[in-house]
Amino acid sequence: MSIYKVLGLMSGTSLDGLDIAYCHIWEEGEKWNFSIKNIAEIDYTDKMREYLKNAIHLSKEDHEQLHKDYGIWLGQQSKLFMDELGKEVDFIASHGHTSHHRPEDGVTFQLGDGQLLANTSGKQVVCDFRTKDVSLKGQGAPLVPIGDKLLFPEYDFCLNLGGISNISFEKGGERIAYDIGLANMPLNYITHKMGLAYDEDGKLARSGKLDHALLRKLNNLKYYSLPYPKSTGYEWFTSNIVPLIESSTVSNEDLLHTFIHHNCEQIAFAVLKHGDNGKSNSKLLATGGGALNQFFMDTLQDKLGKSVEVVVPNKTLIAYKEALVFALMGVLRLEGKTNVLKSVTGATSDSCSGEVFFPETI
Template sequence: MRIYKVLGLMSGTSLDGLDIAYCHIWEENGKWNFSIKETAEIDYSDEMREYLKNAIHLSEQDHEKLHKDYGIWLGQQSKLFIDELGEEVDFIASHGHTSHHRPEDGVTFQLGDGQLLANTSGMQVVCDFRTKDVSLNGQGAPLVPIGDKLLFHEYDFCLNLGGISNISFDKKGERIAYDIGMANMPLNYITHEMGLAYDENGKLARSGKLDHSLLLKLNNQKYYSLPYPKSTGYEWFTSEIVPLIEASKISNEDLLHTFIHHNCEQIAFAALKYKNNSKSNSKLLATGGGALNQFFMDTLQDKLGSSIEVVVPNKTLIAYKEALVFALMGILRLEGKTNVLKSVTGATFDSCSGKVFFPEEN
């Protein structure tokens, strides 16, 4: 039995920072197991956050420069982490940071040049997990459901609340997953306007009131009526949602309160629609930054009612589940096994995705 020792790197749409998880992952008796040994969250500087946030608007030349600069930065952060860790690491699996995601146009791009990441860290790297699926007419997202299926199969639903909310579950033996809509993206946008990094435990949101007019406009967004497989991202948020925030005359507290109710209504609608009605006690695993927001979790449980229990795991798993799953995806890529599911992305077929880079010798 081989125990893989992998560094998983994740940067999400919420732009909180870089998540690093040092994981031990192994397969035993046909089941995958894991242990998250050490973690780190590297905050982005204001300059880096703005650089990444505005990457979509950069010229081709400037975008390529950011791709290389960010790859070097990822390598530097990985090397610092590994040196301090003092443990053996087999390879790095990096999600990168998504700058463009328009699968309907055959476009997706993850910043963080894999070769420069390998050169700077001195480690083998597996990265760029989305491109192949998009080339197979898939959405290239969400990718985490392979980890839900292999590592968290005891839960009926796995919900991730990063910038975007996505859900995965089994339906007639196939894994289904898609981006429901928003999670932290609008909340962070509003708190940043207030000069705050985030709304701790949702205290500000809890103090607000529901604005029914805004809630109706949000719930009527065209994206929600699209069939899965589907995925969304920052482009949708900036074009469709930011104008609603900017046009609103209500307080920031009321905005936060209304967005959480909206998010939870959409999540509950998705989960209850696909609940196995023959099972009375379904469980939903909630991870990602939104799971740390108590008002978000209380509101979600309220919308779901008693038929689906929201399970919030320990803080390490909440924060680093995605980094863990990319570590697993890297292993599957090196073993030549499926790591992206067509039932999730709508691609022509399942694929073994990701590009492999080795450090170049000087």
């Protein structure tokens, strides 16, 4: 039995910072197992956050420079973490940070130059997990469902609440997954306007009132009526959601309250539409930053009713599940096994995705 010792790196659309998870991953019989040994969250400086947030608007030359700069920064943070860790690391699996995602145009780009990351960290790197799937006519997202399937088979639904919400589940012998829509992006946008990093436990949202007119506008957005496979991202948020927030005349607390109700209505609709998967009581695993928001979780359980139990795991798994899954995807890539599912992305075939880089000595 071979145990892979991997650093998983993840930066999500919510722009909270870089998540690093040192994971042991191994296959025993037909079952993949994991242990998250050490973790770190590296906060972005205000300058870095703005740089990444505005990457979509950069010129080609400036975007390429950011790609290089961010790759070096990822390598520096990885090396600092490994030096402090003092333990053996086989390789680094990096998601990067998504700057462009328009799969309908054949475009997706994850910042963080893999060669410079490898050179700076001194470790082999696996990265760029989305491009191959998009070249196969897939959405290039979501990618985490392979981890849901292999690491968390005991749950009927796996829900991730990062900047956006996505879900995965088994149906007809296949893994199905797609981006439902919003999660933390509008909440963080509103709290940042208030000078806060986030709404702790959803206390501000809980104190607000429902804006029925805004709720109707949100629920009527075209994206929700599109069939899966589908994925969304920052472009959709800025063009469709930000104008609604900026034109609103209600309090920030009411906005937070309304967005959580909207998020939970769309999530509940997605879950209940697919029934109980043959069980009288279904279990839904909730991870990502939204799972730390108690008002979000209470509202979601209320919308789902008694037929679906919302399970919130320990805080490490809540915050670092995506970094763990990218570590697993790196392992699968090096073993030559499928790590992106066509049933999830709509691609013409499953794929073993990811580019591999070795440190260059200069």
